[in-house]
Amino acid sequence: MMTPLVSIIMPGYNKARFLPAALESLQAQTCRDWELVFVDDCSTDNTASIAERYSAADNRIRVLANSRNRGANHCRNRGLEAAAGEYLLFMDADDLLAPACLENRLNYLKAHPELNAAVFTMAVFDQEIGDRERKWVPSAAEPLKSFLAHELPWQTMQPIWRTADMRLAGGFDESFPRLQDVELHTRMLMDNQLTIGQVSGEPDCFLRIGEERMNFSPYNFLSRWVQSALLYYAKFYEPARRKGLDRLLLGTIFHAYMQLLIYYKRGRLTRQEFSELEARLLDRSILQGLKTGKSILFRLLKSYNLLPARIPGINKTLNLLIKS
Structure with missing residues (x-):
């Protein structure tokens, strides 16, 4: 496999029910120049075997396995370390991408070399796309203030990053069991050397919010x-x-x-x-x-x-x- 243009980092823990749809939304991308780094966090269901099956049929999918349960932040950082793409985005194993997501994001960053990252619109859903009306449209006048006040302008899946910038920042803070994306985005915005663009438009990614996806009481x-x-x-x-x-x-x-x-x-x-x-x-x-x-x-x-x-x-x- 040639060096991919963009890496998608996906942690997974007991997501067997949802993982096939997430992987197939990647395989349906109009941009073919991608790799998925899937990191299984010692799932107790058949999440890992599903990922391995897709990997065997598609060499763009790489599967890494933790030796013990370490949490999503560690998985994302391990994926970041292994990523080969010039660009990257983070995606969970129960979420979905629109077919033109990668193509549109890459074209935007290529057209705006002054940006370190760009953030795109996301919709939420429960069982199927369109069953909820809520959208996260990135349009905050002062994103840093919004994050500090917990008026969250975007979520983990919405940005596309330049891999070098994310590595320089050190990835996710593994001490945070929740709010990991809030911490990361606040830290990136605190760095006055980084420029993050916001792109409003139709959703290109979809966040699952049904409670059956939760792994905790x-x-x-x-x-x-x-x-x-x-x-x-x-x-x-x-x-x-x-x-x-x-x-x-x-x-x-x-x-x-x-x-x-x-x-x-x-x-x-x-x-x-x-x-x-x-x-x-x-x-x-x-x-x-x-x-x-x-x-x-x-x-x-x-x-x-x-x-x-x-x-x-x-x-x-x-x-x-x-x-x-």
Whole structure:
């Protein structure tokens, strides 16, 4: 096989149900000059054997296997190390690409050599493309501020990167069990030497959001979210403070707390589980640094969201006040 133009990095853990569709969306690309580096993270189903079967029939698909479960971030970094393409993008094993995705992205970056990366529109779906209306259109006026405030302008699959830039940045931070793409994109945007373009248009990639794709219980899922929210706050507090943007980081704490409240209200967390996660998230080192008014706002957020009924717009207002 000749050196490919673009590498797709795909981690996989127990995705046997979804993997064939993801691989076939790659094989349907109008651009043929690609490679897939698939990294199996010790799946306990037949994910690895499915990947090997496709690899045997298509030499553009390479399969790597971890000796023990290391998490998606490690898989992505291992794929990054092995990638041979000049360009790359990250894709999960349950997501899909539109047929012209790679061709259009490559043409755009080739036409804009001043860019280190470009971000494209993504749609979400549950069972099949088109069953949800939500789209992520990259159009943030100030993407760094948006990420710090957890008003996320794009997701893992939307950018195409120059491989050399991603390697220079060191790839993903493996200490983050969640929010790994948020951390990566924030870090890349903090680097004033990088230029990332945003391209609005029709979706060229599709994010699966059905809960059957989750490999964790609600408690474990939210525990990872809380851990990552605190890591994110601590990692970017000083860099954000130097830019006068540290107040925006409370948006990440706000959104993690909202998830705890939603899951608890729906009966998917026990009272003990909720109380434990709440105590971890609303860490004293964070709350003690806040003005009294903002600490009160977090208490109001809890009281309001556990009411039987809510008024539209109140949470948005509380979020804005917390970050102000």
